[in-house]
Structure formats: C-alpha cells, structure tokens
Amino acid sequence: MSFIATPQTMHFPQPLPLQSGASLRDYNLAFETYGSLNADASNAVLVCHALNASHHVAGVYAGQDKSEGWWDNMIGPGKPVDTDKFFVIGVNNLGSCFGSTGPMHLHPDTGEVYGADFPVVTVEDWVNAQARLLDRLGITQLAVVLGGSLGGMQALSWTLQYPERVRHAVVVASAPNLTAENIAFNEVARRAIVTDPDFHGGHFYRHGVIPKRGLRIARMIGHITYLSDDVMNEKFGRSLRAPTLPASRGSLPPEGAGPARGGPAPDLRDYLYSTQDIEFQIESYLRYQGDKFSEYFDANTYLLITRALDYFDPARGHGSDLTQALARATAKFLLVSFTTDWRFSPRRSREIVKALLDNRRHVSYAEIDAPHGHDAFLLDDPRYMNIMRSYFDSIAKELA
C-alpha cells in the first residue's frame, strides 16, 4: 500500500506564448507533490510524463483501489527516487486530458469547448509551462529533472531551455528526435482517430459522441510498439482466444516465468475459421487494451501529444548537429536505455550520450538488457532500479 497523493490545480492568468506563434490566454496546470521541499529549496525533482500518463506519478488516491501513480514503483518513501529525501513534483502537460487545460476545456475567447481549436503544443511549450509552476512553488533550481520516453525529451529540453535551473537530468528510454518509422506509427494512430466518423473534425464533444474506434486502434498500434517480440511471444504465443480476458498491461510475466522462447504450450483446439471473430489471444489482449484506453483518453489529446513527439528535435536549429545543440546544457546526465526497446532504441540514447561527451559534460549511461521493450522503463528490472537508486542516492548526498 502506497502513500496518499493529493492532486492540486494551479491557475495561470498570464498568457503562455507557444512555439507555433499562438498563445494560451490563461490555463490551469494539474500537479502533485510528494515529500517536502527543504529549507534552501535544493531538493526538488520534476517528473515529466509520457504519452498517456499524468501528474499522478506516485502514491494512491484516498479510498480508490488500484489508483497507484504510473511510476509508483520508482518514486515514494524508500524507493529509488526517495521522497523522504526529495521533493518530487509531477505535472500534467497542457493539452492533456487529466486536469491541465486541454481540448475538452472551454476556449476563453469563444466560450466553446476547444476541441480541434486547441493550439498545437510542443515539448518546449510544456517545459515553459512547467517552469512557471516551479516559479510559483518557489523553486529556482531543480536537483533533478526526470522523465522516460516523451518525458525524457522534456528532461533533455529543460537542460537546453533553462540550463541554469537544472543540476541533473535523468533521461530514460528516450531519443533526441523521432525517426521516420516512429513518426509513421504516430501517423497511423492519428489517421485511425481522424477518420473515425465520430471524430467530427475534432469537435465531437458538440455531437455528444467519442471517436472510440479510432482511439482503440491508435492504442492497439501504440501498444504493439511498446512491447518486444519476445515478450509478446512469451505471454501469448499462438494461444487461441481465452474464455477470460488477459490481465492488463504491466502484469506481463516476469523474465523466465513462462515457457522458453516459443511461448505457451501449443493450443490444439480447433480454429473458428472466421476472419472477424477473435481467434488468437493476442487479438483479445489488444482489443481489451484498446477498449480500456478509449474509455478514458481524449482523441484530441492523442493527436496533440503524438504531434509534440514528432516535432521535438533540438538539433533542428543547429543544422541537425546535436553536439552543437547540446552545448547549452550544463547539467550532469544519467541516460538509461533498454536493449529490446525498438521504439526508442539504445542507438538513439547513445546519440545523446555522444553529443554530451563531445561537449565534455558529466554523463553516465546504462544499457539495460531487459526483455520488455519500451515498457521496460515502467517496470522493475533490478539492474535498472539499482542504477536509479544509486544515482539519486549520490545526489541526495550532495544535498546533505
């Protein structure tokens, strides 16, 4: 049982200029904090979230079963990021659907729901908004900015936009930009949503419908890319549809728990010989994941966040020279990648490492040979956890 987390909201009345040239006239940010800020405000850790997560990073909500934050295994009292030592802040990004101002909220100029009119936001815009939150919390410099995947991009961007405000950056399973293949996956997901007849050009709220079909497919394709072939095979193999639905994401069997490569024992039941019914268990699992996701995630948010991923490219203004782009960063870095992560492969993390080495920055890099693909960054591999714990312990010692 984890500790009780309490979500908060802060209103920002001053407009936020966006990278696109547009601006948000005023906005709310939903956030949570854990632990206490020390006297000289030097122990703050900002956690940046990835695609479908939120400010609810750790702890549980009072009276709600199974409400653990998305990184509850990493953050909390006595955990690798120890909230007995650090003041940890989780913040929901603009355009999201978990409390911060997003496409389902009212446009202050029109009084109508934003919908598709919510401005395109970038990683840099999010970082600017997060910086304002820190201003209001009385934090001038972060001990650590931490994030995985898209969250890692924000952490990296922090070190470039506000180098003097970051002492350490921990960038997990991330990349200096998306490859064409990665943008392609995002585009498939977006097309699934946009071509859903219930999407209505992004103004589906007015019609009282939700483009759930599109969201389901977007989630299915995303989910495939977060796992590795081996892990999927180990869990599902060629098993036929199960009478009961498989467990949710995050409960994949631990390494070595199931039968070796080749997956579960062959299922010799007869095929249904149907093209549309669920035949294989993997189909059932993906449909279940898609259904669950479409119940809580906003379609416009999905478009906005995948676009923010696509646009992120700090080297772009430097002739694609990442070394030159990262010259501004003064933070000390820890990078972690996972060998079976093909969506944010180790090669991409190494590009960041190389650019930091070129600039003679402090950097450590761990490449964890975990089987779980991109999802590994949310799971409990002990090598990963130990590296994180040790790195944060050494930072905690600097504070004392």
Next chain:
Amino acid sequence: MTEKTTMQAIARMVPPGSRVLDLGCGDGALLSYLQRERGCSGYGIEIDDANVLACVQRGVDVIQLNLDEGLAMFGDDSFDVVLQIDTLQHLRNAEVMLRETARVGRTGVVAFPNFAHWPNRLSVLRGRMPVTRRLPYQWYDTPNIRVGTYKDFEVLALKNQLRVIDAFGLQDGRTVRWCPNARAGTAVFHFEHA
C-alpha cells in the same frame, strides 16, 4: 591488478588534471583514485552491469558499451590519456582497439598479463597452461582470449606506428625494468601515436 601499488604505478603516467578515458574501467576504482588524488576528469567504459552500478555508486561517470563495437562515440585526440588496464586480453579485436586507443587519446597506457613471465614459461615447459595468482583461470574457462607477451606487444606497437614513451613490467607491486619479459607478470606500455 587493482592493488594499490599497481594503481599508483599506472597513475604516475597520468599527468595531474588530465582528461582520462578508462576502457574496461571495472568498478571505477582507478578513475576514482585519479579524480581524487590527481584532479583528473573523464569517463569509464564498462560492459558489465555490476561494474556499471559500482561506478555510479562511486560517482564515476561511466558509459555502458561493448568495446568490441569500437570507440565511434569518441572523437580523435579527445582525451589526454586513454587507459586499457587488463582489458586488451579480453577483446576480440585487440589490434583495432589499440589503434582506437591511440586515435582517441593523445597518449595511451596499456597493461596486460605477460604470458612470458618465467613461471608461465615453466608451466608450459611442463606441458600445462599456467594457472597462477595473476592468471587464475583454467585454459577452458579463461576470459583471456588474447595470450601475448611483453615482447609481442613491442612488435604490435611498432606495426601500428606507436611511439613507446615508456615500458616496464610490474611484479608484486614493483616496477621491473631489467628483463621484464621474463621477470614480470604484468606488461605496461605508455605510448603515443607517431
């Protein structure tokens, strides 16, 4: 090889304040010593998970890499000193890595077990591969896949146009300068590219 006297013998070849790259840095003890005692900076390269963790615990910057994949991540002459302490004998591409060491560092220091040390010769004369304190492995489980001698390295250095600044043997924590090929269990070469 991590005994203190050995570490000091290696450290003497690293000028104070140097930027150091330590290939196969183990638990980071040498780098930590160089940072603490000689004001050096730099990185360790390690493949082993436990060693990477040990480096992070010591506060030594470490990059987890397989050295057999090369040093493409590092620019020419980007370090004052590149160390290869008890690493060479584990590498499949030992010669390529030697060249890479010379490319990336203005100077290089290589130390490795000298198979021509007299107890080793004696053992081979008796018909058996040596098993000693320095080489504690059996022939079938040794990680030392490159079996070379002090003299062999002189030849390899010449072939790769390395200029040897200094070379000596190490035995029981002492420097061996007279007949090191027979009298020292460890060969040490300090070189630069010509």
